[in-house]
Amino acid sequence: MSVITxxxxxxxxxxxxxxxxxxxxxxxxxxxxxxxxxLGVVILLVLIAIFAPYIAPYDPSKGSVxxxxxxxxTPGYILGTDELGRDMLSRLIYGARLSLVMGVVPVPVAFVxxxxxxxxxxxxxxxxxxxxxxxxxxxxxxPSVLLAVALSGALGSGLTNxxxxxxxxxxxxxxxxAESVTTQVRKLDYVDAARASGAPGHxxxxxxxxxxxxxxxxxxATSLISVSMILASGLSFLGLGVRPPDAEWGLMLNTxxxxxxxxxxxxxxxxxxxxxxxxxxxxxxxxxxxxxxxxS
Numbered sequence: 001m002s003v004i005t006x007x008x009x010x011x012x013x014x015x016x017x018x019x020x021x022x023x024x025x026x027x028x029x030x031x032x033x034x035x036x037x038x039l040g041v042v043i044l045l046v047l048i049a050i051f052a053p054y055i056a057p058y059d060p061s062k063g064s065v066x067x068x069x070x071x072x073x074t075p076g077y078i079l080g081t082d083e084l085g086r087d088m089l090s091r092l093i094y095g096a097r098l099s100l101v102m103g104v105v106p107v108p109v110a111f112v113x114x115x116x117x118x119x120x121x122x123x124x125x126x127x128x129x130x131x132x133x134x135x136x137x138x139x140x141x142x143p144s145v146l147l148a149v150a151l152s153g154a155l156g157s158g159l160t161n162x163x164x165x166x167x168x169x170x171x172x173x174x175x176x177x178a179e180s181v182t183t184q185v186r187k188l189d190y191v192d193a194a195r196a197s198g199a200p201g202h203x204x205x206x207x208x209x210x211x212x213x214x215x216x217x218x219x220x221a222t223s224l225i226s227v228s229m230i231l232a233s234g235l236s237f238l239g240l241g242v243r244p245p246d247a248e249w250g251l252m253l254n255t256x257x258x259x260x261x262x263x264x265x266x267x268x269x270x271x272x273x274x275x276x277x278x279x280x281x282x283x284x285x286x287x288x289x290x291x292x293x294x295x296s
Contacts, residue, residue, distance in 0.1 A: 028291040035287020038280040045277060049096040056090035060247045069263045080266040082252070083259050088266055092273055095247040098159065099277070102241065102248070103229035106163055110170035111221040117171070118178025119213065123186050123205055133179060140172040148231050152240035162241040166231055170224055177220045181213045219289045226281040233274050249274050 029035055048055060063084035070081040079088040121132040139147065151165035185191065186209065194204050233250030235241035242248040244255070252270040260267040 025288075025291045029287060032287040032291065035284050035291075038283035038287070041276070041280045042284065045096055045280075046100065048093055049100055052093045052097060056087075056093045058087040058090040060086060060090040060094040061245050062086065069259055069266065071263060072265055079269060080263065082256055082266065088269055091247040091252060092249070092269060095249045095252060095270065095273070098242050098246060098248040099229065099233065099250070099274070102159070102162055102166070102232035102236075103277070103281075104225055106166035106170055106232075107221055107225050107228055109163075109167045110174055110224075111217070113167075114171040114174030115178045115214070115217050118175040118180075118217075119182045119205060119209060121175070122179040122182025123201065123209060125183070125186070129179070129183075133176075136172045136175050139168070140176060144169050144173075144227065144231060145234065148235060149238065149240065152235050157240050157243055159242055162232060162235050165235070165240075166228055169231070170221075170228065173224065174217060174221055178213065178217050181216050182209060185209055185212045215292050219285070219292055222285040222288055223282070226278040226285070229274060229278045229281065 063082075063086040065085060067077070067081050067085035068083060070077050070085075072078065072080045074080055077087055077089070079092065082088055082091065117132060117136065121129045121136075124132075142150075148165050148169045151168055152162055155161035155165060191204060191208050194208055199207075232241060233248075233253070236248050236250030237254045239254065242251050244251065249270040253267075253274075256267040256270065
């Protein structure tokens with residue numbers, strides 16, 4: 001009898017453990033070569049920024065008048081030199097640090113603040129929703145570029161002020177998305193059942209609301225990183241971001257604009273880095289959005 005039981009047990013179908021939501025996201029994302037390539041480029045840029053002191057061949061702030069605007073391919077200066085004779089390769093490597101910080105940091109900060117504002121407004125509804133969202137609409141009505149320039153101009157130039165300005169720019173956009181999805185979720189039956197059972201509001205938000213609204217908010221926030229990169233570079237280009245002599249791609253574009261007729265390729269290198277980084281963030285965001293769509 002024990003032998004028969006063992007045989008039946010061995011022939012019983014094995015129950016496969018579900019990989020879960022995030023496991024499915026990783027699996028679908030791993031099948032997207034475009035998103036993986038974009039993510040690889042972003043990771044490479046982050047590593048270059050972290051290990052800049054060990055990779056850069058020269059001091060990015062040290063220049064020489066006799067080496068001004070050397071063309072690409074010059075012995076010892078693969079990408080040439082800028083208007084002050086500083087090595088372009090070294091400045092691009094060090095520039096990745098501030099450019100990535102200014103482009104990435106405002107988005108997660110705005111994600112936390114904007115999500116909290118939007119979720120509270122969406123769950124509360126009524127007069128609370130009206131007061132919060134009409135206040136948000138005041139900032140949301142301004143174009144992102146105009147609002148970022150206005151805030152940076154009021155606060156003054158500098159890395160910290162630029163980060164604050166960009167964060168304020170993205171909070172209304174994220175709050176609007178968070179309020180929209182929360183309003184949809186709070187009308188579902190299981191939320192009504194939890195409310196009828198006497199569960200407090202903060203518990204309903206933490207247990208029932210957050211798990212269903214964070215994914216679309218997160219996907220939207222990742223799409224803002226590429227916009228943040230461009231806005232941050234634009235602020236530095238206008239003199240409202242990083243101050244000289246710090247290496248930052250937008251600031252480098254500003255200082256090299258007068259050399260575009262003498263050495264156009266060297267002058268275009270910072271813009272090329274901004275373009276590549278923004279496109280990679282955008283492609284990865286598109287891949288992440290597709291991977292997080294449970295219908296796909």
